[in-house]
Amino acid sequence: MKAKKFDSDFDHGKDVSNALDLSKARHPKQKQRRVNVDFPTWMIERLDREAGRLGVTRQSIIKIWLAEKLEQSASTRSMQTDKRTTGC
Numbered sequence: 001m002k003a004k005k006f007d008s009d010f011d012h013g014k015d016v017s018n019a020l021d022l023s024k025a026r027h028p029k030q031k032q033r034r035v036n037v038d039f040p041t042w043m044i045e046r047l048d049r050e051a052g053r054l055g056v057t058r059q060s061i062i063k064i065w066l067a068e069k070l071e072q073s074a075s076t077r078s079m080q081t082d083k084r085t086t087g088c
Helices: 003-011 041-054 058-086
Strands: none
Touching: 041 058
C-alpha cells in the first residue's frame, strides 16, 4: 500500500492494521532490563492474591504499583519545587 492511500484510509477511519508489520514494533523508551528482587513470603502471597483478584500476573501488579508510586513521587517533588519557586 502506498503512503498516500494509507494516510487517506487512516484519516477516513478505515482499519489499516493489516498494512503494518508489528512483529518488531517497540514502545519508545520502554527498553526492558531484568532485575532480581527478594520479597518475604507473606508479601509474595499478598501480591499473588491481589494479582489474581485483578486478573493479572504478579509481575504486572508489581510494575503497575511501582509505576504509580514513581508517578506520585515525581508529582510530589514537582509540587514542592513549585511551592519553593512561588513562595507559597
